Amino acid sequence: xxxxxxxxxxxxxxxxxxxxxxxxxxxxxxxxxxxxxxxxxxxxxxxxxxxxxxxxxxxxxxxxxxxxxxxxxxxxxxxxxxxxxxxxxxxxxxxxxxxxxxxxxxxxxxxxx
Amino acid sequence: xxxxxxxxxxxxxxxxxxxxxxxxxxxxxxxxxxxxxxxxxxxxxxxxxxxxxxxxxxxxxxxxxxxxxxxxxxxxxxxxxxxxxxxxxxxxxxxxxxxxxxxxxxxxxxxxx
Numbered sequence: 001x002x003x004x005x006x007x008x009x010x011x012x013x014x015x016x017x018x019x020x021x022x023x024x025x026x027x028x029x030x031x032x033x034x035x036x037x038x039x040x041x042x043x044x045x046x047x048x049x050x051x052x053x054x055x056x057x058x059x060x061x062x063x064x065x066x067x068x069x070x071x072x073x074x075x076x077x078x079x080x081x082x083x084x085x086x087x088x089x090x091x092x093x094x095x096x097x098x099x100x101x102x103x104x105x106x107x108x109x110x111x112x113x
Numbered sequence: 114x115x116x117x118x119x120x121x122x123x124x125x126x127x128x129x130x131x132x133x134x135x136x137x138x139x140x141x142x143x144x145x146x147x148x149x150x151x152x153x154x155x156x157x158x159x160x161x162x163x164x165x166x167x168x169x170x171x172x173x174x175x176x177x178x179x180x181x182x183x184x185x186x187x188x189x190x191x192x193x194x195x196x197x198x199x200x201x202x203x204x205x206x207x208x209x210x211x212x213x214x215x216x217x218x219x220x221x222x223x224x225x226x
Binding site: 043044045046105 | 145153154155156157158161169203210213214217218220
């Protein structure tokens with residue numbers, strides 16, 4: 001099965017700074033890597049995803065990079081705003097018999113004024 | 114319109130009781146999931162159904178029994194509730210299996226006293 005590690009567990013940045021969250025996965029056959037944002041008391045929501053045939057993907061202030069050789073992927077948020085404060089989860093899709101998402105342990109991002 | 118809905122939103126009950134959580138999606142998706150999020154925010158898959166057929170059953174005690182009466186519904190019944198069952202339970206759905214975006218329900222906060 002898949003194992004996903006996520007760092008850091010908490011991250012505090014000042015408004016306008018960049019934030020980077022890193023994840024590593026164990027199964028080289030994994031081919032889909034989504035990132036979810038969960039605001040306090042709310043449901044997780046997809047913010048960006050990347051597939052294994054792509055090295056980088058951007059959507060406005062957020063970007064994800066994937067290094068298949070090293071088996072790690074990262075979320076980059078630029079020009080952070082207070083509304084970016086949330087818990088962020090990375091995930092990896094294991095391509096075994098029953099494909100499923102394995103989630104990282106989450107990063108609590110706090111954007112301070 | 115709510116894409117993935119769950120009832121109830123909150124559930125407070127005594128140890129040893131039996132309770133059910135219901136989930137419905139109106140997205141026309143084939144696959145539905147149950148996740149458990151504990152107090153440390155770890156998000157772990159419990160079950161997955163594809164077209165009413167169980168495809169993922171993680172190491173969950175057999176006190177937990179999912180039921181999918183049709184493609185749009187996935188219910189979770191829990192027998193003999195224990196203190197450790199206290200968590201937020203999220204239902205989710207995706208078009209097919211895990212490479213498609215998963216849409217989460219609002220969650221059910223279960224508290225076992």
